Amino acid sequence: MAKIGLWSDCHNFPSLPLMKLSAYHKSIGDTVEHYIPLNHYDLVYASKVFSFTPDIDDTCIVQADEIRKGGTGYCISVRDGKEVFDSSMDTPLPKAIEHIYPDYDLYPDYKYAVRFLTRGCPRGCGFCVVGGKEGRCSHQVADLSEFWRGQREIKLLDPNLLACKDHEKILVQLAESHARVDFTQGIDIRLTNSDNIALLNRVKTSMIHFAWDNPQEDLTDYFKRFAEFSVVKSQRNKSVYVLTNFNSTIEEDLYRIYTLRDLGYSPYVMIYQKETAPKRIRQLQRWCNCRWIFKSTRRFEEYNTKG
């Protein structure tokens, strides 16, 4: 019986790979716990989501016979100022573990089911590692029953669910679960149509996320159509990520922000490589994402002069 320690750089969201590893090791009689510095382990798994967070060895001396590292955070390198996914560094889980029912007991404070139903995305956005990591074709990788056993909430991590040819079947399953579904990575507004919006209307959601990342693309008509057909009417519950600091001017950022607000959506500014972003972009983010400031100061130009 081995003693297994689990470590992750992600502190406000459960680590799905670690939940699967935990389930596997418990199934073969090992003891599993979150990694505690000073304890000694036969094996420690370190999972990293982000490239900019400290590694396990940077935070403490790891006492373990073996450390296995995995996750996107270990596979990102910067080339020509852009983050790219280095597949030679990738260490996917073995198939038997990939499809195991996750050990939700590892995170007792989180009551929801969490997983990917599909992986991959055809878009290949220059700032995103999904295409390099998961492939340029969205495909189904799991069935709902694989990770959901009646929890009242489901958090989906799918990068682009609507790009999967089976997305209508998946949306029907989600609707029939009657669970509250959070599409954490957003819905691709360019792939919405009256049919899949009708299916989305049947899925219980409290908040729906989209993205308008590329200022060269005018997505106004897509957002208009979704607003028309969707049952989600409240501005608060329709959030749109607006990528900044990546091939856009501040005027282009503001165009997307103002347009979305006028269409009844809540824009939410994301900053590419935030650590090195100009101060003005950080101000833009504070103005837009802080709801009471955004409500009381309608124009960024006014907020800026006050600042």
Ligand code: SF4
């Ligand atoms: S659409 Fe989303 S998931 Fe797909 S490449 Fe662009 S940012 Fe990544």
